[in-house]
Amino acid sequence: MNKPAELTISLVVYKPLMKQLSETLQSLALSLSQVDVSYHIYVIDNTPESEFSAVNEKYLSTFFSHNDVSYIRKEQNVGFGKAHNFTVGLKSTFHLVLNPDLTMDKDAIEKSIQYLLNNKKCGLLTPYVTWSDGKVQRLCxxxxxxxxxxxxGFAPKIIRRLFKAKLNKYEMVDEINDHTVFINPPMVSGCFMFFRTEVWNKCGGFDSRYFLYFEDFDLSIRVKEISQIAYVPEVKIIHHGGFAARKGIKHIILFFKSMMLFFNTHQWKWF
Incomplete structure (x- = not known):
């Protein structure tokens, strides 16, 4: 690249698994080292101040210089999207919304920046993602x-097999592959959302009414009203999270609340 780009990154944590978070930060640091870009990372900690958090400035300094990272501790858990929205209004060329439970290829940042530099109509890039076991996670x-x-989300495998064709259609199995760029999928899930910052700012970030779940679907629908979304399989990520149903009753309740908000905001579709 002829000119260094400016990149801001937001990463929200809540009582994180520290081994997993460390792997995420290590892979981020390696990927940033491969590209000529000025950057600043905002780590927003939603762990309530009344509870212990192992994340602090000293911990983050083992991965990044003091000038390149800001640590913001919230008094209470304000929600995933609302915490990320701290970075709405920042002046940069690109903005990355990042989960604390993934690892990325060392060239993921470089390839993301290069794609957006070469494709001016694109405002949001989504990558090729696999689970820890190598199975494809379909974000589109x-x-x-x-x-x-x-x-x-909740049916046993034997039931899901009966409706495999419907599930495959929902996950765009016949349209999305590991080698072809796909422009404007209807929606994208967001463990790694690489924005042109002007698009992130114009959308106002996530809708803060979503405490957790569906905020990425909602945002991607709104992004498509003003710019393209591109699935770029050259950008490769391993995601270790997900599965609301396996996280207990609290997450299941949050899932249903956000699902109702999503359909009320956009359009109800039952079958």
Whole structure:
């Protein structure tokens, strides 16, 4: 690249698994070292101040210089999207919304920046993602129905197999592959959302009414109203999180609250 780009990164944590978070920060540091870019990282800690958090300035300084990272501790858990929205209004060329439970290829940042530099109509890039076991995690999705979301999130495998064709259609299995760029999928999930910052700012970040879940679907629908979204499989990520149903009743309640808000905001589709 002829000219260094400016990149801001927001990463929200809440009682994180420290081994997993350390791996995320290590892979981020390595990927940033491969590209000529000025950057600043904002780590927003949603762990309530009344509870212990192992994340602090000293911990972060083992990965990044003091001038390149800011640590913000919230008094209480304000929600995933609302915490990321701390970075709305920042002046940079690109902005990365990053989960604390992933690792990226060392060239992921470089390839993301290069794609957006070469494709001015694109405002949001989504990568090729696999789970820890190597299975593909399909971030690009068709608009969901209530039935599909319940089936995918909570039904046993034997039931899901009966509706494999419907699930494959929802996850765009026949349209998305590991080698072809896909422009404007209907929605994208967001463990790694690489924005042109002007688009992030114009959308106002996430809708803060979503405490957790569906804020990425909602935002990607709004992004498409003003710019392109591109699935770029050259950018490769391993994601270790997900699976609301396995995280206990609190997460299941949050999932249903956000699902209702999503359909009320956009359009209800039952089947």
């Amino acid at each position: 999705k068709n608009y969901p129905s209530v039935f599909i979301l319940l089936l995918r």
